[in-house]
Amino acid sequence: MPKSDLEKRYSGLIEAMDEGVLIISRKQKILLSNRKAATLLPWVQGLDGKELRDVITGPVIVDAAKAVLEERKKERITTPVYEGYSGDEAFIKGRGRERTYRFTLSPLEEKLGVVSIIDMTKVERLSLVRQDFVSNVSHELKTPLTAITGFAETLTDETLTMEEIRGFSRIILKNSSHMQRIISDLLLLTSLDRAEIGHVMTNTTDSRIFQEVRSYTQHKANAKDIEVLFYPADQEVTCHESLIVQAVANLVLNAVAYSAERTHVEVRTRIHGDMMEISVTDEGVGISKEDIPRIFERFYRVDKARSRESGGTGLGLSIVRHIAIIHSGTIKVSSKPGKGSVFTLSIPLS
Numbered sequence: 001m002p003k004s005d006l007e008k009r010y011s012g013l014i015e016a017m018d019e020g021v022l023i024i025s026r027k028q029k030i031l032l033s034n035r036k037a038a039t040l041l042p043w044v045q046g047l048d049g050k051e052l053r054d055v056i057t058g059p060v061i062v063d064a065a066k067a068v069l070e071e072r073k074k075e076r077i078t079t080p081v082y083e084g085y086s087g088d089e090a091f092i093k094g095r096g097r098e099r100t101y102r103f104t105l106s107p108l109e110e111k112l113g114v115v116s117i118i119d120m121t122k123v124e125r126l127s128l129v130r131q132d133f134v135s136n137v138s139h140e141l142k143t144p145l146t147a148i149t150g151f152a153e154t155l156t157d158e159t160l161t162m163e164e165i166r167g168f169s170r171i172i173l174k175n176s177s178h179m180q181r182i183i184s185d186l187l188l189l190t191s192l193d194r195a196e197i198g199h200v201m202t203n204t205t206d207s208r209i210f211q212e213v214r215s216y217t218q219h220k221a222n223a224k225d226i227e228v229l230f231y232p233a234d235q236e237v238t239c240h241e242s243l244i245v246q247a248v249a250n251l252v253l254n255a256v257a258y259s260a261e262r263t264h265v266e267v268r269t270r271i272h273g274d275m276m277e278i279s280v281t282d283e284g285v286g287i288s289k290e291d292i293p294r295i296f297e298r299f300y301r302v303d304k305a306r307s308r309e310s311g312g313t314g315l316g317l318s319i320v321r322h323i324a325i326i327h328s329g330t331i332k333v334s335s336k337p338g339k340g341s342v343f344t345l346s347i348p349l350s
Contacts, residue, residue: 006032020117023108026069028052028062031112040101040117043083052115056103058086064105065113072107078120079103100124140182140299140314144175185315188246189298192322204241206269206276207232212245213267217252224261228252233269237276238350239327247323247331248278250316251343255282258341271349275329279344286337295333296321320345 006023010032014021020037022030033047041047044055053062064075079086081101082094090098099121108114151168154160160168210230221228248267255265263283270277287295294300299314317331320343324331329347 017116022047022052022055022115022117024052024065024069024113024115026111026113028065028069030055037117040119041084055084056081056086057084058089060087061103064103065115068105068107068113069111074107075103075105077103077105137182137186137299141179144178147175148172148179182315185319189315189319189322192319192326200240201238202241203236203238205232205234205236206278207234209241209245209248209278210267212241213249213252216245216249217256220253220256221265224256224259226256226259226261226263226265228256228265228267231266231268233271233276235269235271235276235349237347239347240323243323243326244345244347247320247345248280250320251280251345254316254343255280255284255341258282259284272346274349275346276349277344277346279342281340281342283340286339287333287335287341288337292333292335296331 010023014023014032014034017034018036020040021034022037023032025031028051030047030050030052037047038044041055044050047055052065056062058079060077060079064077067073068075078100080090080094080098082090082098085093099119100123102118102120104116104118106114106116151171155165155168155172210232214228214230217228252265252267259265259282265283266279266281268279268281270279296317298318321331324345324347327347329345332344332346333341334344335341
């Protein structure tokens with residue numbers, strides 16, 4: 001079929017489609033393509049007239065196209081792609097920059113074939129995030145549950161002394177409390193994800209927020225002889241007060257957990273234009289450049305041993321990020337290993 005006839009028949013149709021579309025000949029030559037295909041395959045200038053093997057290298061796509069064109073059967077392939085490379089080559093050359101494409105190859109009239117291309121990268125990544133999340137939740141709950149089960153069984157021993165019974169009971173109580181904190185944080189994150197928390201914004205001040213934060217965090221700070229210094233601007237702000245209190249409290253507790261005894265933590269308000277910035281500065285161990293991009297992920301810990309020892313759930317910073325998003329704000333961090341960190345929560349004043 002001459003290209004002019006192809007254009008008359010299919011040009012308007014494939015341009016209206018959301019996915020990339022290639023119409024190929026029996027010899028796997030691209031006869032017609034749409035603009036979306038050019039967006040998905042940007043490493044080739046002018047797709048029309050190119051051989052399919054020159055656009056996507058690797059035998060998987062070429063063999064599938066051959067089967068479609070000769071045997072007239074449909075093929076669907078999901079594969080990583082990077083600058084024309086597919087499969088394992090894309091992983092090797094892309095080094096994390098590869099994307100995941102789904103190619104659907106179908107027979108078309110007069111021994112032609114059609115290739116549709118959909119970018120599945122976000123879907124695949126979301127699937128991996130969900131898998132990691134389930135795995136992390138299982139692990140985080142299994143650890144305290146194992147301790148609870150083990151010491152509960154030990155308590156059935158009638159030869160235990162009263163002091164041993166008290167000791168084992170304290171361990172059970174500590175681990176059950178840790179499980180309750182994990183579950184409470186997970187429920188809060190779920191509510192934030194689904195926007196189930198009514199965004200009731202009220203007028204308050206940073207001074208009032210800091211008073212609440214102090215009452216929530218003072219015990220943990222005193223246990224390590226850490227002085228938490230608050231410097232409010234006595235500025236009015238419209239926000240979901242209880243969520244902002246939780247966000248700032250999480251930042252303070254995080255600072256206390258990763259700071260040495262007898263150090264200082266500063267909580268300070270600054271006003272920049274129509275934004276309120278609340279910064280939490282510590283003199284702790286700091287965070288490496290490699291860890292900073294991941295610290296707001298659920299269950300990600302820079303120092304797993306220290307975090308678990310302090311009773312952290314690994315969800316605190318993720319909750320802060322969600323609260324910032326709900327307020328159309330941001331959360332940022334700057335840090336130097338061995339020198340400490342500064343977390344800055346920014347939210348609109350109104």
